Amino acid sequence: MSEFEETKERARFMGDLKLTRRGVLSAGAAITVAAALSKPRAAGAEDLKFCASLGWTVWESGRHIVNGYKDAVSKLGGTLTIADANYDIKKQADQIAAFVASKPAAIFITPADAAAISPAVQAAVASGIPIFCGDSYVPNTTVTSTAMSNNFGLGAAGAEYIVKRLNGKGQVALVSLPSNESWDQRTLGAKSVFARFPDIKIASEIAFALGGTTTPRQVVDNILTANPDLEAIWCAWDGAASEGTLAIRASGKKVFITGIDGGRQSFEYIKAGSPFAMTMAQSFYEMAYMNAFYAHEVVAGRKAPRFVITPSYAVTQDSLKNLKDLPDNYDQPGEAIKLGWARAL
Template identity: 30%
Template sequence: MKKTMWNLMLATTLIGAICGCGKKGPATSSTAPATSSSKATPIIAVSVLTMNNPFFKEIVDSMEAEAKKSGFELLAVSGDFDVARQQNQIKDFIVKKVSAIVLCPCDSKAIGPAIQEANAAGIPVFTADIACTAAGAKVVSHVATDNYLGGRMAAKAMVEALGGRGKVAILDFPEVESVLLRTKGFQEKLAELNKAADCDITVVTILPGGGDKAKSFKVTQDIIQAHADLAGIFAINDPSALGAVAALENAGKLKQVKIVGFDGQPEGKKAIAAGKIYADPVQFPDQIGAETVKLIVKYMNGEDCPAEYLIPTALYRQADAAADAAK
């Protein structure tokens, strides 16, 4: 059955795949996905969480550059934080008979049935940045930041920023697996560090900021009203951190409350340089995009693909911003 489906896809796009987690792709007789005599260029279809966040735009741009090198066309759309919209986009990809699908899921669990539809159609699915955690949904490879270790790095930065003492809030986005890993790493590292006599940091509230600047602005306003003695905020991405910055500036509390963000996007780095954000564990979205396409090409050529490919973060402080400015 699988071999028959594969032959059908070859006839259409010269390349196809049968989805399987961390397994070899189907062997092909060609090392390239397309030739000049191809009737149609094979398509990698991508649906990201949002195009309004520069992080995801950079993932798409790097995927497009890498896809072009390998003879693929990239079709990229935005899920706009709407899982129903993203599900419909996947249905459209299936109708178009694309060669591979890449997702940054709007909801790590709710996206499962749509992925299963792609599985049934014989189209390999990959995830980038945000994993799918739905039972029964088959993903070939997941490429992402090591978000758990990044969260632990953020906790160390928070302890450093606060001198080991203070009350902290978390601006969360629990619908996506990458954020769950960040907050888990942050809280577990804090618990470890709090065992030392000179460290006593308490997480007093965890509220959803939606990974969005405007929503995080409003949530931060609520947090500082409820916790007048708040000392720090861990924001799960740069838009959240920038929303917190705006709320604290508006309340005249930016010097009182230290912010640790996550991403290291240009606006975030600019705020770090200005001393408005203490630090960011920096992600490398260009690597996420490029490595995802490289794994797709490997899979198409019948090579082994890892179930997970993680990229470490690097902590970015004001001193790093100063070094960048001096270059």
């Protein structure tokens, strides 16, 4: 893309922004990334070496994260080495140590288990290499910058949808994801909402272990069997909601399910009117892009914010019914606005 085309693209993006009160809240981080899109590559940027230790690359979230890092480094300059830990804590800790030894310009980390890899991240920070985290913060560390969603809010939003649909009364179940401290915040957010409604009863809560032998489908099968009066299931991530949808269909029960993450597969279920009724769609691409953008800023001697809260969108059948094609790039800056989606968090 030529410099003229980049400038034109930025102008088009900025023109698409509707700066209403909601639009202002949605636009802040997006404008920063838009600036990066039109920013010329810094002199010597092609010589920069970056490394990314990703806790996972599966699911749509993993694909969007990988694309965000790759696109940003391709655009802004440098080379990128990616390692996938596949939810293996020791493997990720070893990856981080190996990357530190290679002395890159910066290291990007999406934690599989943030608390468990904290010692490895502490050592990385102590090396003096700028460390950027995506999706989750790492406790007991002071990394250069973290780009993530409001996880407590994500969990609360799904619970609020359930409460509203049930008119404040009914039995619900939770499929939680406690292995990562940030992801566990979602469950705390959901419970904070359900606790305000005495006629909402949490009939079951299953703590799912990623990398174990039990699948989310089996978990939801068991929940449905043990709780015949269940009306809704809150899930901490879309993988459980998608597989849970299959379990609900097989059971023939009138139960609906919510998730957190977003992506084409989730949108397909939701648009079709399946039991998968709502997801809080995160901006995984933007998390990764913001990490890489601010890594370049820090290398250039400029500042990076300690935290960047990326946009999330409440997606239901109403959000998708008028769309000809299911969006795969909604989490790239400016795209959600074109869909008519307002930032929920």
